[in-house]
Amino acid sequence: MREIDQRTFAAAHGDGALVIDVREPSEYVEGHVPGARLIPLGQLTSRVGDLPRNAPVYVVCASGRRSLSAAAFLAAAGIDAWSVAGGTGAWIRAGHPVTRGMNTAA
Numbered sequence: 001m002r003e004i005d006q007r008t009f010a011a012a013h014g015d016g017a018l019v020i021d022v023r024e025p026s027e028y029v030e031g032h033v034p035g036a037r038l039i040p041l042g043q044l045t046s047r048v049g050d051l052p053r054n055a056p057v058y059v060v061c062a063s064g065r066r067s068l069s070a071a072a073f074l075a076a077a078g079i080d081a082w083s084v085a086g087g088t089g090a091w092i093r094a095g096h097p098v099t100r101g102m103n104t105a106a
Contacts, residue, residue, distance in 0.1 A: 002071050004082040006090050009058055019058045020051070021088070022070045031098040033060055033091055038102075041066050048077050060084040060091070 004012070013019060019036040021028055028038045039047050041061075051057055057079055059067040067083040074081035084091070092098055 001068060002075055002082050003064070003068065003085050004058065005085050006094055009082075009084045009091075010094070010096060012056070012058060017058050018052065018055060019060060019084075020070075022059060022061050022066050023088070025102075027062060029101050031092065031100050032088060034097055034099045036060060036099075041070055044070055044073060048074065048079070051079050053078055053080075056080045056082060058082050058084055061087045063087045063089050 013033065013035075019033050020039045021032050021036040022039060022041040022044060024040055025038060032038070051074065057074060059071045059074065059081055061067040061070070064083060064085050064087040067087060071081040071083035
C-alpha cells in the first residue's frame with residue numbers, strides 16, 4: 001500500500017503538492033483540503049491522462065478507503081500516487097484549514 005500519514009501529507013501540502021479528491025461533488029463542496037482538485041472515483045479512469053507522471057500525486061477521500069484503491073490504480077498507471085491516511089476527516093480533526101464549495105484555490 002502506498003499510504004502517507006497526515007503529518008507528512010500536511011508538509012507536502014504546504015509545499016504545494018498536487019492533491020486530488022476522489023469523493024463525489026456533494027461531499028467535496030461540504031469541505032475539502034484547500035487546493036484539492038475534484039476527480040470523483042468514477043471518473044478517474046477517463047481522467048488519468050490529466051495527471052502528471054513526474055511529480056507525486058496525493059489522493060484524498062473521506063476516510064482513506066476510496067483513496068487507497070484510487071492510488072493503487074494510479075500507481076499501476078505509472079503515476080507516483082499516495083493515499084492520504086484518514087482522508088479529509090483526519091485532516092479536519094487535526095485542525096487543518098478546509099475550503100467549502102467548488103472553489104479549489106488554496
